[in-house]
Amino acid sequence: xxxxxxxxxxxxxxxxxxxxxxxxxxxxxxxxxxxxxxxxxxxxxxxxxxxxxxxxxxxxxxxxxxxxxxxxxxxxxxxxxxxxxxxxxxxxxxxxxxxxxxxxxxxxxxxxxxxxxxxxxxxxxxxxxxxxxxxxxxxxxxxxxxxxxxxxxxxxxxxxxxxxxxxxxxxxxxxxxxxxxxxxxxxxxxxxxxxxxxxxxxxxxxxxxxxxxxxxxxxxxxxxxxxxxxxxxxxxxxxxxxxxxxxxxxxxxxxxxxxxxxxxxxxxxxxxxxxxxxxxxxxxxxxxxxxxxxxxxxxxxxxxxxxxxxxxxxxxxxxxxxxxxxxxxxxxxxxxxxxxxxxxxxxxxxxxxxxxxxxxxxxxxxxxx
Amino acid sequence: xxxxxxxxxxxxxxxxxxxxxxxxxxxxxxxxxxxxxxxxxxxxxxxxxxxxxxxxxxxxxxxxxxxxxxxxxxxxxxxxxxxxxxxxxxxxxxxxxxxxxxxxxxxxxxxxxxxxxxxxxxxxxxxxxxxxxxxxxxxxxxxxxxxxxxxxxxxxxxxxxxxxxxxxxxxxxxxxxxxxxxxxxxxxxxxxxxxxxxxxxxxxxxxxxxxxxxxxxxxxxxxxxxxxxxxxxxxxxxxxxxxxx
Ligand code: HEM
Ligand code: SF4
Ligand code: SF4
Numbered sequence: 001x002x003x004x005x006x007x008x009x010x011x012x013x014x015x016x017x018x019x020x021x022x023x024x025x026x027x028x029x030x031x032x033x034x035x036x037x038x039x040x041x042x043x044x045x046x047x048x049x050x051x052x053x054x055x056x057x058x059x060x061x062x063x064x065x066x067x068x069x070x071x072x073x074x075x076x077x078x079x080x081x082x083x084x085x086x087x088x089x090x091x092x093x094x095x096x097x098x099x100x101x102x103x104x105x106x107x108x109x110x111x112x113x114x115x116x117x118x119x120x121x122x123x124x125x126x127x128x129x130x131x132x133x134x135x136x137x138x139x140x141x142x143x144x145x146x147x148x149x150x151x152x153x154x155x156x157x158x159x160x161x162x163x164x165x166x167x168x169x170x171x172x173x174x175x176x177x178x179x180x181x182x183x184x185x186x187x188x189x190x191x192x193x194x195x196x197x198x199x200x201x202x203x204x205x206x207x208x209x210x211x212x213x214x215x216x217x218x219x220x221x222x223x224x225x226x227x228x229x230x231x232x233x234x235x236x237x238x239x240x241x242x243x244x245x246x247x248x249x250x251x252x253x254x255x256x257x258x259x260x261x262x263x264x265x266x267x268x269x270x271x272x273x274x275x276x277x278x279x280x281x282x283x284x285x286x287x288x289x290x291x292x293x294x295x296x297x298x299x300x301x302x303x304x305x306x307x308x309x310x311x312x313x314x315x316x317x318x319x320x321x322x323x324x325x326x327x328x329x330x331x332x333x334x335x336x337x338x339x340x341x342x343x344x345x346x347x348x349x350x351x352x353x354x355x356x357x358x359x360x361x362x363x364x365x366x367x368x369x
Numbered sequence: 370x371x372x373x374x375x376x377x378x379x380x381x382x383x384x385x386x387x388x389x390x391x392x393x394x395x396x397x398x399x400x401x402x403x404x405x406x407x408x409x410x411x412x413x414x415x416x417x418x419x420x421x422x423x424x425x426x427x428x429x430x431x432x433x434x435x436x437x438x439x440x441x442x443x444x445x446x447x448x449x450x451x452x453x454x455x456x457x458x459x460x461x462x463x464x465x466x467x468x469x470x471x472x473x474x475x476x477x478x479x480x481x482x483x484x485x486x487x488x489x490x491x492x493x494x495x496x497x498x499x500x501x502x503x504x505x506x507x508x509x510x511x512x513x514x515x516x517x518x519x520x521x522x523x524x525x526x527x528x529x530x531x532x533x534x535x536x537x538x539x540x541x542x543x544x545x546x547x548x549x550x551x552x553x554x555x556x557x558x559x560x561x562x563x564x565x566x567x568x569x570x571x572x573x574x575x576x577x578x579x580x581x582x583x584x585x586x587x588x589x590x591x592x593x594x595x596x597x598x599x600x601x602x603x604x605x606x607x608x609x610x611x612x613x614x
Binding site: 219220224228229230233239240241242243244245246262263267269270271272296299300301302305312313315324326327328330331333334335337338339341342344345346348349 | 415417419420421423426427428429430431432433435436487488490530531533534542543545546549550551552554555556559560562563564566567568570571574575578582
């Protein structure tokens with residue numbers, strides 16, 4: 001068998017200079033939150049280790065994660081992923097189609113059994129035997145289970161495959177489920193976001209290559225380096241939050257001056273993501289910077305946390321009630337019941353007194369007679 | 370009734386019993402202050418109604434102050450609650466935690482009897498054998514205690530994330546995945562606050578009512594520790610077995 005190309009060889013073959021390669025290593029090391037001394041380790045790993053094949057599966061999703069990755073304008077990121085990490089199968093960008101494409105996947109997976117990385121975009125519909133999503137004549141469930149058998153690790157890219165997004169939103173007619181609920185016997189990393197930031201996807205894959213292990217994960221299986229902190233705690237508008245200066249509605253004075261977006265529904269205080277640090281599009285901006293509240297796209301079931309422009313969501317009983325309404329209803333109910341009880345007791349006591357007095361009067365009258 | 374625990378002052382036509390010891394009373398009023406501040410600051414955090422007139426964010430710290438106050442009083446509330454839980458066992462008999470026998474039929478019979486008593490405005494002359502809390506009240510307070518615990522868990526979990534991996538995060542971080550994300554944690558925190566407000570509305574108006582109209586000395590008992598009963602009062606065990614006229 002021919003020796004597998006290393007990551008470094010592959011980038012060089014694709015015309016990327018050593019300087020750019022090193023820049024990529026520096027950037028990624030920084031994103032991963034590693035010390036600068038680790039740069040050499042990352043460089044050495046990428047130079048010497050065979051590049052692991054990545055198979056990218058698309059199930060029930062909108063392909064925004066692919067878009068995020070492919071369109072990342074930081075040149076190296078996309079180049080590196082598309083050419084160097086040996087993205088052997090990705091429907092959106094591959095040349096092969098139809099039977100040929102399917103052959104490539106299963107061939108490739110057989111050849112690299114136990115070594116490849118499976119990146120999954122989209123959730124898996126499970127209702128009615130999973131007929132609502134089929135690829136190459138197989139249901140998504142069968143496909144995923146078969147593909148997962150030889151995978152070293154599974155990366156759930158995007159909110160759909162991590163937690164459930166628009167495809168699993170209420171009432172979820174296709175019974176779609178995130179990946180970790182279906183594959184339970186393999187390490188799964190969640191990279192939520194709608195879409196996730198390209199640097200975050202790449203960073204996670206590079207970590208896998210460099211250290212042969214998953215990055216440290218939190219209790220929701222997200223890499224801690226990227227999802228360890230709230231948007232809110234690293235938001236540059238935080239000073240306005242702490243001061244109590246809020247945008248009351250879009251286009252008001254505060255909005256023009258860049259005040260905090262909490263009152264127009266910012267979910268930054270409950271959202272764990274790297275947007276306020278890594279930002280988007282070559283670190284140009286992120287939603288809050290362009291005046292839009294965070295929607296909490298990387299949190300579990302964020303489509304069901306409606307309305308989106310409200311910083312605490314309503315209780316997930318559509319058309320029924322909100323947290324505040326339930327609470328107020330309860331408090332008002334108690335107030336009314338207590339009030340009614342009070343009034344009734346007073347009335348009862350008063351009538352009893354009156355009755356007693358009446359009885360007394362009668363007795364007096366009887367005596368007098 | 371254990372005689373050694375009864376403190377009687379006979380005056381006019383009533384008997385007074387020393388029911389709430391100083392610890393219970395002090396901790397009660399600490400609770401009142403803490404929950405008052407927590408509700409006010411919590412409301413501000415949720416719906417910031419006041420905006421400083423400043424043009425620049427420096428100098429003004431309204432929200433930060435509210436959050437800090439909320440956290441400070443949350444710690445007071447929690448420590449007070451923990452001590453109070455200990456006193457549940459260590460305090461005098463009127464704490465009566467040992468009467469919390471949900472597995473016994475009598476517990477539910479008594480609670481049901483008391484509830485009917487309240488709802489139908491019957492107010493029979495049978496007095497329960499309890500001077501502390503009756504069964505229904507015990508049940509209410511246990512539920513309140515649980516609600517306050519969940520409030521504390523969710524609150525400290527949110528607060529902990531300011532410093533991931535820090536003290537509070539290590540202790541309470543597990544709460545967030547338990548509820549499926551911090552958005553839900555926040556929502557639950559808010560709903561329970563409404564529950565506590567509901568309890569307070571009932572609690573306050575009821576003790577005033579019992580003080581003024583039923584002359585049971587409920588409100589003043591939290592100040593003096595003394596509860597009032599009619600002179601010659603006979604406690605009744607199992608009043609629900611008595612035939613009513
Ligand atoms: C016992 C310990 C408590 C702790 C540690 C605690 C902590 C917190 C924290 C950290 C927040 C801010 C959440 C955020 O901005 O991300 C918060 C919010 C809030 N707290 Fe508490 N709290 C406690 C008890 C209470 C109690 C007893 C009440 C009222 C009865 C209350 C009512 C509220 C309300 C209304 C909010 C605003 C929720 C929202 O709309 O987001 N808290 N609490
Ligand atoms: S804009 Fe959002 S994330 Fe930023 S400080 Fe305000 S509430 Fe927090
Ligand atoms: S700012 Fe919030 S909603 Fe926007 S991309 Fe980031 S996590 Fe998603």
